Amino acid sequence: MFWFNRLIAILLPFVPKPVMKIVAKQYIAGETLEQAVVKTKELNRDHLRVTLDLLGEDPGSKTDCTGALRVYERAIEAIHTGGLRAGISLKPSHMGLKLDKQFCLENIGYLVKLAEKHQVFVRIDMEDASLCQETIDLFLSLHYQFSNVGIVIQGYLRRSIDDINLLGDKGANIRLCKGAYYWETRKNVYKDPEIVNESYVYLLEKLLSKGCFVGIATHDEKLVFQSLRLIDRLGLSKDAYEFQMLYGVEEQLRRILLDSGHPVRVYLPFGKEWLAYSLRRIRENPKMVGYILANFGNLLKNIFKKN
Ligand SMILES: Cc1cc2nc3c(=O)[nH]c(=O)nc-3n(C[C@H](O)[C@H](O)[C@H](O)COP(=O)(O)OP(=O)(O)OC[C@H]3O[C@@H](n4cnc5c(N)ncnc54)[C@H](O)[C@@H]3O)c2cc1C
Incomplete structure (x- = not known):
């Protein structure tokens, strides 16, 4: 394989x-925010929560980052004025992490503050392993000031056990996924899919036991089953977790979870920069x-x- x-x-x-x-x-919802809003309303009508993600990574200049920031600003306003059950998700590289760390922190800090005013949640996506430490540092500096910000942990990453120990003790809101950057080296990630799954369940149990809110982000039915077992064993209420799935993937499983009364969120990307994201999805x-x-x-x- x-x-x-x-x-x-x-x-x-x-x-x-x-x-x-x-x-x-x-x-993908479409190339524009307006198309994403229409799709969000449809998903909301279907009792699904939504996370809006503007596509794009590795912008060439600070001007490009500011352009992306303006779209996110409009997205937060649209969520607020439309009464949408939605939050936003952003990539630190899209906000300028590789260009200037301070600039990136200011950009994300600005959006988190605006989102807080409108009671919108901001998730900081996790990118490749080279950005992991900086992403966690960035998250922590915002987590001390704001309660409407969360981060992502990847099950395939060897360092995730240590990261979970740190973030779990701080009560962080975490989306747990397998990890999408298939070119990572064995030094950084588990290459064996069975170990990735075991790691996922181990991290999930630790987080849920520590009382952290977890976005269980997977379409893998084996992991969904293990998660349901954990939720039952720990006697968790519906506000302690949610399942999260990518738009266009495993809609049947999404429906099954929803119909069984579990909270489900759909990650809904939009924008013109669809190639890098789509390549990861097509490959999966x-x-x-x-x-x-x-x-x-x-x-x-x-x-x-x-x-
Ligand atoms: C809400 C959400 C947010 C995410 N955020 C991040 C992030 O911040 N950083 C990051 O590195 N990764 C992120 N990911 C991606 C994640 O890391 C995986 O790459 C991706 O979800 C596939 O893993 P899986 O758990 O679905 O398991 P897999 O073993 O890949 O898939 C399980 C099954 O789901 C179905 N499936 C999965 N993907 C597809 C597809 N593209 N098309 C059709 N069927 C498919 C297939 O039936 C497959 O057998 C996110 C995933 C989700 C759901």
Whole structure:
């Protein structure tokens, strides 16, 4: 499976962009905030909470970061005025972490403060391992001042046990996911999917036992089952956790959880910078394997044309 995944990672850049865009569409609300708001209303009507995420990572300049900040500002206002059951999620790199740490902290601090005024929750996404420590430092400096900010911990990361011990003791609000950056090295992450799952359950149990609110972010039914077992064993009430799923993924499982009375949130990305996010999702889509195999000959032709 490892080599198969590697093969897909190598071939994906050669999938023609129009085809990529068609597949990517299933994971994205649209290119504009207005489209994301319409989708949020639909999901809210269906009793789902929403997290709005403006797509984009690694902006080239501070001006680009400020542009993204303005969109988030409008998103917070739209959530407030529309009475939407929604929060926002942002990537530190999108807010300038790689350009200037202080600038990034000021940007995120500004949004968290604005969001606090409007009772909107801000989640700081976790990116690749090289940004983990800075992201945690940034989160902690905001967590001391604001209660409407949370962070993400990745089950595949070896350091997550230590991070959970620290953040759990501080009562942090945490989204727990497996981790999406497939190029990480074995030095930093567990490569064996079974260990990733064991790590996930271990971290989840620690967090829930410490009384932290956890966003259980997974579509893996084995993990969903383990989570339900833990919730039952610990006798948790519905305000101690929520399930979180990505827009366009496992809608049936989402419905099953919702119908059983569990709180569920959908992560809803929007914006023009859809490629990097979609590549991660397409790679995680088991059906993509079939597509790539069925079109292997055409993809090879594409590779030779490009070279
Ligand atoms: C709400 C939310 C927020 C996230 N935030 C972050 C973050 O901040 N940082 C980060 O590194 N990662 C983040 N992730 C991504 C996460 O780390 C995983 O990469 C992703 O969720 C796939 O892992 P999984 O737990 O669903 O398990 P997997 O084993 O990948 O998937 C389990 C099953 O779900 C289905 N499935 C999963 N993905 C897809 C797909 N794209 N298309 C179709 N079916 C699919 C398949 O049936 C698959 O067998 C987030 C995920 C969620 C749900």
